[in-house]
Amino acid sequence: MPELPEVETTRRGILPHSDGQSITAIVVRDSRLRWPVPENLSAQFSGAHITAVRRRAKYLLIDTSRGVLLCHLGMSGSLRVVVSTEVPRKHDHIDIVLSNGKALRYHDPRRFGCVLPLDETNQALLQHLGPEPLDDVFDGEHLYARSRGRKTPVKTFLMDGRIVVGVGNIYANEALYAAGIRPTRAAGQVSLVRYQALADAVKQVLAKAITQGGTTLRDFVGGEGKPGYFAQELSVYGRGGEPCRTCGRTLFDTQINKRATVFCRYCQR
DNA sequence: ATGACAACCTGTGGGC
């Protein structure tokens, strides 16, 4: 589930507990993630000093003196701080054990995520990624320029990580509503002015979600185990059939490329 | 290059 705000919430949650610590071991209970967790992961990182915890797109990057640990939460993952002696629960696949007696516990029922050392075999994952949505280089002109001639729905275009990273299904729905753009519209048929509104909406909705600790739909918890509170702010996602908060008409529920899509047929054109 | 879709996997909720 985690989109950019949830990953950023996780980063901020684990940072105070992990920055400046060293890794004493990495305990792998189940290595069957999206890509198998390497056998030698613990050997590589045991004794490593953590120097930073960064985020790029929806990847968490743990910088250490022995290299970078790359972590993705997939659809159902979480990474939270626990006391290392706490009994692991189902789907608690990995513990990154720290020198302060705590551990970063990776939990992921669907196992779509990954925990890997960043090396030459997988660094391609970070190449070809578009700009960060909260960076200044991401703006309406960027969206406009990249979308000319594209027939794909603007929602699909907005969720393409090569165009801009971190905008997943929830926030794509929300940003398009805020900008008054119908998600089904061809990306190449949206004007510069409207893309400027969209870029602003993306920044605003993501920034607000980060301040709320992300969106918890089922069981997302941030680095300190707390749920996010943005769900109550959602205008359209999960509200199909309910009244539009702007005009009161019934929100239309559909699918675009198999992804739940909700919009107001009156407010979004 | 583009766009549509299947695949990866488990859990949950609705309908009957």
Place this chain on the structure above:
DNA sequence: TGCCCACAGGTTGTCA
């Protein structure tokens, strides 16, 4: 209570 189906926050790879 149980069974079956549809669906769920992401990304990659394949195919036409």
